Amino acid sequence: QKQLTVNHVKAILLSSVYVSDEEIETFTKKQLTKISGDVTLIKPKEPVISEQMIKDYYEKHKNDYATQQGKKVEIYKIDINKLGQEKAENLAKDLFTKAKSGSLTNVPPEVEKVFDGELYQDTKLENVPSEVLSEVESLSKDKKVSFSKTPSAYYIGIYKEDVVKSKPIEEIKSEITQKLKREEYQKAVENLHKTTDITALLNNNNVEKSTVSDMTIQEFVVKYGIKSNELNNITNLKVGQTSKPISTDEGVLIFKLSQITEPDKDKMEEMKKSIEPLIKTQKFADLYQMYIDNLKKKANIKINKRLVEGE
Numbered sequence: 001q002k003q004l005t006v007n008h009v010k011a012i013l014l015s016s017v018y019v020s021d022e023e024i025e026t027f028t029k030k031q032l033t034k035i036s037g038d039v040t041l042i043k044p045k046e047p048v049i050s051e052q053m054i055k056d057y058y059e060k061h062k063n064d065y066a067t068q069q070g071k072k073v074e075i076y077k078i079d080i081n082k083l084g085q086e087k088a089e090n091l092a093k094d095l096f097t098k099a100k101s102g103s104l105t106n107v108p109p110e111v112e113k114v115f116d117g118e119l120y121q122d123t124k125l126e127n128v129p130s131e132v133l134s135e136v137e138s139l140s141k142d143k144k145v146s147f148s149k150t151p152s153a154y155y156i157g158i159y160k161e162d163v164v165k166s167k168p169i170e171e172i173k174s175e176i177t178q179k180l181k182r183e184e185y186q187k188a189v190e191n192l193h194k195t196t197d198i199t200a201l202l203n204n205n206n207v208e209k210s211t212v213s214d215m216t217i218q219e220f221v222v223k224y225g226i227k228s229n230e231l232n233n234i235t236n237l238k239v240g241q242t243s244k245p246i247s248t249d250e251g252v253l254i255f256k257l258s259q260i261t262e263p264d265k266d267k268m269e270e271m272k273k274s275i276e277p278l279i280k281t282q283k284f285a286d287l288y289q290m291y292i293d294n295l296k297k298k299a300n301i302k303i304n305k306r307l308v309e310g311e
Contacts, residue, residue: 027279028271030235031218032263041208041224042201043251044188049180057176058169065172066164070120073136075128077112078154092147092154099145099158114155118163128155193247201245201252214261225249 058065076095080088095111098104107113114127125133135146136157146157169176195201212220217234220226225248226234233243237257245252 023279024272028268029263030231032216032267032271033235034214034216034261034263035220035234035257036213036215036259036261037211038256038258039210039212039224040202040254040256041210041248041251042192042245042253043206043208044185044192045206047181047184047188049177049184053180054173054176055169057180058166058172062166063164065166067167068120068122068165070118070123070163070165071139072117072160072163073115073119073139074113074158074160075115075125075132075136076107076156076158077114078110078156079112080151080153083110088154092149092156095156096145096147099156104158118165120165132157189249189251192252195252196245198245198254205251214259216263224253226253 078088078092078095082088083091091108091110095104095107115125119137121137128136129148129150132148132150132155135148135155139146139157139159141159141162144159146155148155148157192201192205215223217231220234221231227247230246233246234255237243237255239257239260242256243254245254
């Protein structure tokens with residue numbers, strides 16, 4: 001029922017979307033008008049990735065490079081031959097009870113800790129019988145203590161936490177370095193977008209100068225990764241004018257327009273045939289978002305922070 005209502009609203013909004021011939025003409029002209037001029041592309045400097053940054057990232061994301069899942073455990077041995085059957089049995093039961101209740105703080109000196117470390121599927125322990133090891137391997141968050149008996153000893157296994165065996169840092173150092181460079185570069189690009197001081201932009205970053213000749217605005221936007229909301233900063237320029245800093249995918253661009261050439265009429269007519277559905281889709285998306293935003297303003301929406309933080 002809810003989905004039907006949503007689809008009904010979308011259908012009503014879509015039916016109200018109209019694209020005029022003038023809109024198509026304006027949009028097409030903006031795309032196919034040819035421009036010439038000087039381009040100043042400002043990009044961040046290459047990020048420097050330190051050894052500490054690589055190490056910190058590795059420690060934080062070890063699970064992403066896991067090759068094996070395992071667990072951290074402790075194994076205690078109570079020797080029957082040394083202590084005698086009755087004393088060993090009583091000691092083992094007491095140790096087991098305390099371990100299960102989480103109250104094991106001090107281990108008696110008669111009890112030997114035979115293993116304390118990480119246990120994986122291929123781990124072999126020469127001082128632990130295979131049947132005891134099988135019991136310990138079954139430990140988990142839900143079953144934290146095991147109790148095993150062999151003819152010569154009792155064994156108590158205690159689960160501590162899940163662990164992973166990750167690829168050595170040297171093996172993935174290059175991969176991490178490249179990832180960090182991309183992340184740091186993107187942060188630097190975002191900071192460039194926030195900077196309005198042109199002198200600071202030019203002095204503190206890499207600057208590439210070039211010229212374009214008779215390039216359509218559509219080609220220009222694609223080549224330099226200019227955001228759609230920045231398009232007017234190009235199309236509104238007059239010959240001889242210089243744009244304000246324009247955000248691009250790689251940094252900031254400043255463009256000085258030297259020439260404008262009217263678009264090819266045949267190409268305009270060809271584009272007009274296919275552009276109407278695209279404009280209509282965009283107008284519908286904008287209208288639908290405005291409708292949703294308006295509903296949110298009117299609705300009494302409360303966020304349960306405790307529930308969100310709990311997730």
